[in-house]
Amino acid sequence: MTEITERPLISIVVGSVRPVRIGDQIAEAIAPIIAEASGARVQIIDLAELNLPMLDEPLMPAMGNYTHAHTKAWSEIIAGSDSVVFLTPQYNGGYPAALKNAIDYLYAEWKAQPALIVSYGGHGGGQAAAQLQQVLDFIGLNTAAGSVEITIPRDGYGTDWRLVDAEPIVAVAADALRAASATLTENALVH
Ligand SMILES: Cc1cc2nc3c(=O)[nH]c(=O)nc-3n(C[C@H](O)[C@H](O)[C@H](O)COP(=O)(O)O)c2cc1C
Numbered sequence: 001m002t003e004i005t006e007r008p009l010i011s012i013v014v015g016s017v018r019p020v021r022i023g024d025q026i027a028e029a030i031a032p033i034i035a036e037a038s039g040a041r042v043q044i045i046d047l048a049e050l051n052l053p054m055l056d057e058p059l060m061p062a063m064g065n066y067t068h069a070h071t072k073a074w075s076e077i078i079a080g081s082d083s084v085v086f087l088t089p090q091y092n093g094g095y096p097a098a099l100k101n102a103i104d105y106l107y108a109e110w111k112a113q114p115a116l117i118v119s120y121g122g123h124g125g126g127q128a129a130a131q132l133q134q135v136l137d138f139i140g141l142n143t144a145a146g147s148v149e150i151t152i153p154r155d156g157y158g159t160d161w162r163l164v165d166a167e168p169i170v171a172v173a174a175d176a177l178r179a180a181s182a183t184l185t186e187n188a189l190v191h
Contacts, residue, residue: 008082090125124149
């Protein structure tokens, strides 16, 4: 009998939830690169759509006893992922509060979860990535895939503050993204 093994599933978590943002555009542009380099299935999880309130679970997430439907839905997404790409902008030298809030909602789901950080900003968002990596390491994710920085040039924005074209901006970091994505799949937790 032939064993059928499903391809691993990578979730790209969009960490920016602003009404006018570029995070969704960057996610769409990195998704095919990550999919091709990793051989995995890729889904985009948009925290703006998930719309988690500020952490409102009565018990500590480490107790794994969730009461709200929104927490259970978020838990299922991460528990069902074989690895996670955290896509984060840099805000004031750190990563967005919405992303920290989403991370804090869960606990066991993060343990040993292979993670890749993709940061972006005027200078690549390296400080946001460093802060995020510290938190992910503290919780116990597998951060061996490291991080990739995407620099957003000022003239990349249109008058609506959306990117005119995300693809050439992401293309500059494509080699680093491919290498990191391959590491991510090697470490993936196939469920
Ligand atoms: C609150 C806030 C703080 C920011 N701080 C930084 C920063 O520290 N470094 C940087 O390079 N860009 C900074 N920026 C510019 C962002 O990189 C840029 O607005 C980017 O489009 C944000 O991602 P988003 O549009 O997906 O939210 C900041 C933007 C905002 C909204």
